[in-house]
Amino acid sequence: MLGAFWFVLAGMGIVFLTLGVLVLAMSALNRWLGAAREAGRREAGAGTAGQGNA
Amino acid sequence: MPDGEILGVLALTWQAAVMLGLGGLLIYLGIARQVEPVLLVPIGTGIILANIPLGGVTGAEGFLGVLKRAGIDTELFPLLIFIGVGAMIDFGSLLERPYTVFLGAAAQFGIFGTFFLAYLVGEGGLRLFDFTFRDAVSIGIIGSADGPTSIYVATVLGTRYAAAIVVAAYSYMALVPIIQPPIMRALTTHAERRVVMPARARRVSPRTRVLFPVVTILVTGLIAPKATPLIGTLMFGNLLRESGVLERLSLAAQNEMANIVTILLGLTVGGMMAAEDFLRPETIMIYVMGVVAFAVGTAAGVVFGKAMYVASGRKINPLIGAAGISAFPMAARVVQKVGLEANPHNHLIMHAAGANTAGQIASVVAGGAVLMLVPFFA
Numbered sequence: 001m002l003g004a005f006w007f008v009l010a011g012m013g014i015v016f017l018t019l020g021v022l023v024l025a026m027s028a029l030n031r032w033l034g035a036a037r038e039a040g041r042r043e044a045g046a047g048t049a050g051q052g053n054a
Numbered sequence: 055m056p057d058g059e060i061l062g063v064l065a066l067t068w069q070a071a072v073m074l075g076l077g078g079l080l081i082y083l084g085i086a087r088q089v090e091p092v093l094l095v096p097i098g099t100g101i102i103l104a105n106i107p108l109g110g111v112t113g114a115e116g117f118l119g120v121l122k123r124a125g126i127d128t129e130l131f132p133l134l135i136f137i138g139v140g141a142m143i144d145f146g147s148l149l150e151r152p153y154t155v156f157l158g159a160a161a162q163f164g165i166f167g168t169f170f171l172a173y174l175v176g177e178g179g180l181r182l183f184d185f186t187f188r189d190a191v192s193i194g195i196i197g198s199a200d201g202p203t204s205i206y207v208a209t210v211l212g213t214r215y216a217a218a219i220v221v222a223a224y225s226y227m228a229l230v231p232i233i234q235p236p237i238m239r240a241l242t243t244h245a246e247r248r249v250v251m252p253a254r255a256r257r258v259s260p261r262t263r264v265l266f267p268v269v270t271i272l273v274t275g276l277i278a279p280k281a282t283p284l285i286g287t288l289m290f291g292n293l294l295r296e297s298g299v300l301e302r303l304s305l306a307a308q309n310e311m312a313n314i315v316t317i318l319l320g321l322t323v324g325g326m327m328a329a330e331d332f333l334r335p336e337t338i339m340i341y342v343m344g345v346v347a348f349a350v351g352t353a354a355g356v357v358f359g360k361a362m363y364v365a366s367g368r369k370i371n372p373l374i375g376a377a378g379i380s381a382f383p384m385a386a387r388v389v390q391k392v393g394l395e396a397n398p399h400n401h402l403i404m405h406a407a408g409a410n411t412a413g414q415i416a417s418v419v420a421g422g423a424v425l426m427l428v429p430f431f432a
Contacts, residue, residue: 001173001174001178001179003431004169004170004173004174004178004187004190004431005170006431007166007169007427007431008166008167008169008170010423010427011162011165011166011420011423011424011427012159012162012163012166014277014278014419014420014422014423014426014427015159015162015416015419015420015423016156016159017277018273018274018277018278018419018423019155019156019158019159019412019415019416019419020155020156020159021273021277022155022269022270022273022274022415023152023153023155023156025269025273026149026152026262026266026269027152029262029265029269030149030256030258030259030262033259033261033262033265034257034259
């Protein structure tokens with residue numbers, strides 16, 4: 001039964017580890033893509049402003 | 055040639071008659087009571103076909119025997135179903151509320167807790183039932199509340215009880231609205247159930263949604279490689295949905311493919327329930343363990359929800375933990391209903407959907423984890 005106990009522990013550990021890494025990866029990706037989108041928007045805004053001034 | 059080999063009725067045993075009755079009951083529940091008709095009607099029909107004496111449909115040349123070899127023994131049917139399931143699921147609520155992923159993870163204790171009990175009553179301790187380590191793991195997987203994962207894991211582990219496990223997994227899925235609420239109420243206070251959670255969540259870019267299935271395949275595959283077939287097909291289906299350019303394929307996966315494979319899978323699973331294999335004390339125990347699995351998974355999710363309630367300064371309603379079992383979307387609806395009972399203005403459905411979709415991924419990861427670990431422990 002001790003083996004079964006370690007099996008349970010290892011199984012739950014793998015589940016939490018995998019999902020933890022997944023959530024970290026997705027949060028980082030979402031932040032990075034959000035920042036890239038924001039930078040793109042700022043760039044587009046600056047370009048439009050320049051044209052307006054001309 | 056004896057009469058019994060010509061007329062089926064003369065070869066009918068009481069065990070086969072019981073199974074014919076069971077098949078009829080499942081068809082009745084599916085049609086008259088509308089309990090999971092998509093599954094119970096094909097399974098019930100499969101049971102009847104398999105238990106007609108001298109019918110020969112489950113033999114090597116019989117059509118259900120051929121389907122079993124082609125779709126179950128090769129693990130193909132559950133994987134094809136998963137492409138359809140992936141195309142049906144919107145993981146947006148999970149991406150908007152990433153913390154819900156841990157509720158999905160916690161609810162997988164239903165698998166491991168039930169394994170422990172099955173092994174205890176089996177060869178691991180009390181020896182009351184003929185359950186080996188592999189059988190106990192296969193029984194525990196009922197707690198994934200996920201039919202395709204149950205079929206896949208039980209088949210790969212080669213348990214004798216695969217048919218009973220699959221039928222239990224699908225039957226209890228339909229009973230989630232009955233099994234979960236009493237446990238949710240027993241483990242939470244009225245004040246906890248009343249906690250209102252904000253409807254607004256963080257924005258998720260369309261690119262993140264497209265990348266999510268690919269990242270999930272990579273992360274899961276690299277940590278728990280045995281889960282790759284399951285997570286790969288699930289996330290391929292989701293990629294069809296989220297890509298925005300494959301609507302035709304996404305709809306085909308959700309409808310035509312999922313429907314055809316469901317018919318074949320249901321009939322084949324029913325066909326695996328021959329009287330001589332099914333009417334045993336072990337089968338009845340598997341049904342008992344099935345309830346335990348769903349109950350333990352629900353309780354683990356709610357208890358983890360309570361821990362998050364405390365850690366978040368009473369901002370998270372612990373009820374959403376119950377949706378961590380992967381019965382999708384039933385468990386999320388149950389959370390919404392129990393939440394509304396406590397507070398008529400409290401809509402938990404989006405938060406529960408996050409935990410519920412997390413449970414879908416977590417159950418696949420748990421399936422991969424047990425396949426990975428069994429060779430080291432069995």
